[in-house]
Amino acid sequence: MSTATSEEDLTEDERRGLELVRETGGIHQSDFWKEMDVSSRKGSRIIESLVEKEMVQREETVYQGHNTYYITPAARDLDFSLLMAGDMLSPFIGEEEIDPESDAFSQWMMNLAYEE
Template sequence: MTSSSKKQRNIEKMALQMINERGDEGILQSDLWKLIGVSSREGSRIAIRLEKKKLVRREREYHSKRWTYRLYPVKRNHPLLPVIYSPCIICANNSKCSVEGVVSPLNCRRLIEWVLKTG
């Protein structure tokens, strides 16, 4: 595997983990790409690949005066990401950690490092 395809795979895994964390609420593509730090063009390609693998569902949505997509998980806790081994299980901040909170999985360095190592 080349380093660029490995990097691409890592970004895909991180995107998938974040989409899974959002659950039924889903996440706008543009918000996800900002969190991950990729361009919208690269992000769209990632979303299409994840959709083709049937790991996410994309739904068109009108937002901020333009059409975009919202991404939803197809399957929570994908087997590539065994949550039982995640740092969250033994994390002291577990009870106050939420997507909307100050302590959030969306900006947790420990979680991101774990996602990148998993698989």
């Protein structure tokens, strides 16, 4: 069920939790509640709420021998600007190998140079 909300609708704890996940780029749930200085139960509730609000993503993992979750920022928070040159996406994104002498790479580099 999608219940996407804006950050203004978050509680203070949710806002702090989201900021922690963004600052770290990803954190294990067991470290999350310790960093937040809340109980594991409260930490789990904060994460659950952020997942439901599509602010973070949660993936099962094993950390220090225990089953836990790894929490990362939602994909919509990712910054692709470093892969762009003008309106062109880097030719190195994708499955195929790129010839550095190809027209696609040359055009991308020229667009990158013109941005400065």
